[in-house]
Amino acid sequence: MTTLGWVFMTCSLVLVWGGAFWCYKRVLQTPTDEKVPAGYGP
Amino acid sequence: MSQSKDEWGSKLGVILAVAGSAVGLGNFLRFPGQAAANGGGAFLIPYFCALFLLGIPIGWAEWTMGRYGGKKGLHGAPMIMGAIGKGSLARYLGVLGVLIPLGVSTYYVFIETWTFAYFLKYLSGGIGIVQGTSIAEQTAAAGSFYSMITGSDGDGSLFTGDSRFTVISWVVVFAINLFFVFRGLSKGIEKFVSFAMPVMAVCAVIVLVRVLTLGTPDPNLPEQSVINGLGYMWNPDFSKLGNFQTWLAAAGQIFFSLSVGFGVIINYASYMRRKDDVALSGLTAAATNELFEVGFGGMITLTAAFVFLGLSGTAGAVATGSFGLGFNTLPVVFAQMGAFENIIGALWFFMLWLAAITSSLSMYAPAVAHLKEATNMSHGRSTAVIALIGTLGAVLTLWFTAGGAFWSTVDFWVGTYLIFVLAMVQIIYFGWVFGIDRGWRELHQGASIQVPTIFKVVMKYIAPAYLIIVFVGFTIQNFRASLEASWANTGSRVAMLTIAAILLYLVVVTWIGERRLRAAGVDIDDATPAD
DSSP states (O other), X not given: OOHHHHHXXXXXXXXXXXXXXXXXXXXXXXXXXXXOOSOSOO | OOSSOOOOSSTHHHHHHHHHHHXXXXXXXXXXXXXXXXXXXXXXXXXXXHIIIIIHHHHHHHHHHHHHXXXXXXXXXXXXXXXXXXXXXXXXXXXXXXXXXXXXXXXXXXXXXXXXXHHHHHHTTOSSOOTXXXXXXXXXXXXXXXXXXXXXXXXXXXXXXXXXXXXXXXXXXXXXXXXXXXXXXXXXXXXXXXXXXXXXXXXXXXXXXXXXXXXXXXTTOTTSSHHHHHXXXXXXXXXXXXXXXXXXXXXXXXHHHTTTXXXXXXXXXXXXXXXXXXXXXXXXXXXXXXXXXXXXXXXXXXXXXXXXXXXXXXXXXXXXXXXXXXXXXXXXXXXXXXXXXXXXXXXXXXXXXXXXXXXXXXXXXXHHHHHHHHHOOOHHHHHHHHHHHHHHHHHXXXXXXXXXXXXXXXXXXXXXXXXXXXXXXXXXXXXIXXXXXXXXXXXXXXXXXXXXXXXXXXXXXXXXXXXXXHHHXXXXXXXXXXXXXTTSSHHHHHHHHHHHHHHHHHHHHHHHHHHHHHHTTOOTTOSSOOO
């Protein structure tokens, strides 16, 4: 594996793992006081 | 509008449902092959460009349109598109938002059945590969099992001999799908994906750890190491960036991986409240998909193949395509893991099955919602009608297996071509008819994040322009030849007729719904905005 290979792999993994972590952190920090209304289901 | 009642059980519900729909076999099988063939690490440059310029913005537009439709009490893609586009043309184009998931489901559940059958076989002792024999013999054994499971030898072969195991597996898989669809949004789909997504992540982590700790299994072949395997996937080849095909492949991978233009997001988002966030939800669903695709798919598949099969073996596996890589090559790789073969094999195919079923579950919901909305049928009856259509499509898929003619034809026209068409229609209506300023306000209603203003330009100009260019170019270059190829044999001809029959049925349902809802005084043309 070349140095550039390591760079591309590390940057990509940081982006996707970091992005997912940031998103879920924000989602879980946001309070929910409502539920969705009537819709799909029996 | 709906005479039945259901709600998401948690705020993560819709995110996991959309993410589950997006994460599928392509994340683990198609992405690594595309990356390796198009510049390795360098492929990630056009890939992430496409993610931010195409995938995420179109996804936001779909989430926004879906929630807007829900404000007006509309849940099916045709009626929502009719409201967004203010008329019948948009409504009938929106039929694609039901045809695509329903059409894809006819063969997707079949492929999902393969993963389930492989999983069961690994649980019960393996798929017939004898350890210690040569790689060529093991490859032949894997190929023989693959032919048996997929029925690729000839039409009707799945209904004879050992291949009947596939039909039995299909019945089980289809029944599981119907069970959760019938139970509805929160008690069925959400409950299942809330279990399946974390389990899939755990399976992926276990397989990833196993692969990354393989080291150099054969001291006589020191070049076949994990590090070199990662290098095969990630070493950048910048010369590929000068090739238009690389940029096209990257955009295609993003596009199909995220399930944009599929008709699912617009339906799922319609069950959200008017102040529920869609900006962060859309981003989170996309981020989840990328985590599975790049974080797991990019690390596991080719690395494992390289460690045991070497450079030429891995290159050969990539050339066989996603299914060849996943169902022929990887079983041979697992056979090199000694005592771990059946454990890793079972884990891998269970993970693929979870990835597949969280996608297939989402394919029935848009059709059930449209049928209920248009005809005022109950949820149970709508599910039964869609199940009947699904069964008829599946029987044809199970019968016409020679060369995969039936399902590959449906995959091309419905699962590839029409997705581009629907996404193009949706983003044009969103940016130019609904209006980008209005759409932007709608996107930010109740939003937990502020989307950078540059995306306004992307959604109005860049994404539609890109899709139009690809659509026109593809149509000029391939349409006629593809159409002729799709009429070349019985299986593909039946597939084309099946697509036409389902389309006709959905158009009639939409026509009935249009009249029924108008008569009921529903504002289906959005005469009074619901902002």
